Amino acid sequence: RQKLIELPKAQKKGLPGLWKHLSSLKAKDVFQLETPAIANYTTGEVMGVSSDRLAAKFGVGREDQDVFAKRSHDNAAAAHAEGFYRDEIVAYKGSSEENGIKGGSDPEKLAKLKPAFVRPYGTHTAANSSFLTDGAAATLIMSEEKALALDYKPLAYLREWSFRACDPFEELLLGPTYCTQDVLTKMNLQMSDIGVFEIHEAFAGQVLSNLTAMSSQAFADENFGGKRVGDVNVDRLNTRGGSLALGHPFGATGSRLVTTAGRRLQMEGERFALLAACADGGCGHACVLERYDNP
Secondary structure, eight states, X not given: OHHHHHHHHHHTTHHHHHHHHHHTOOHHHHHSOOOOOOOOTTXXXXXXXXXXXXXXXXXXXXXXHHHXXXXXXXXXXXXXXXXXXXXXXXXXXXXXXXXXXXXXXXXXXXXXXXXXXXXXXXXXXXXXXXXXXXXXXXXXXXXXXXXXXXXXXXOEEEEEEEEEEXXXXXXXXXXXXXXXXXXXXXXXXXXXXXXXXXXXXXXHHHHHHHHHHHHOHHHHHHHSTTOXXXXXXXXXXXTXXXXXXXXXXXXXXXXXXXXXXXXXXXXXXXXXXXXXXXXTTTEEEEEEEEEOOOO
């Protein structure tokens, strides 16, 4: 791979430079391909390993992760069947169906899958981890005055947001907990004030670890001066499916969360939505949307 990266530079030196570069290739360079890695530069671990360890730290078991993953796929399948995503997805070759959704998965088959990252005793599998997929998303943000002047119907106000970093070794994917505490405190809101939750599902274990941390008094005592973040109403969380079922195209998921949350606010008549996402490097994000009341 490194030889291919250096090839354009060698070509600039003409045929002698190109010949010298190609002649340095060995058989192993051709037949033992080096696959790109997505390991964290600081920890040297892929996120699945970090998330598996986080789940163990918060006591999140394999069965709970599989149940949460199945729920994500079932919700996504139902949302597509109901036509929820019809106006949200740009059709490709006449279809707006996602190709990674597996509604109605057999729990027994999920339970038989082997660990994908920490072997042989890890709890993260191919089924309860989000998959890499191609995708793109866009969100149009402007002032209320401009939107109305252009005769647009806004979905929501972006009321508050937070970006935080945490320990990449022990809390790589726990950013949503810290950021959620930030935005709720700034807006003087409680979890009970939130009617729509959209949290990025990098891994089922990551989501459940964050939910556990948010509700934990011990975690609050250690990190927030005793103030709990609060209990997420799971019945209002990712009700149209999440990244475990829809996929996680890097750089697009955040925009997808905003669009889905805004549309849910309009359709479900709720006032506030909480969005949160983890990111590699120990980063996290959360924001609060407020429904825009169109006449």
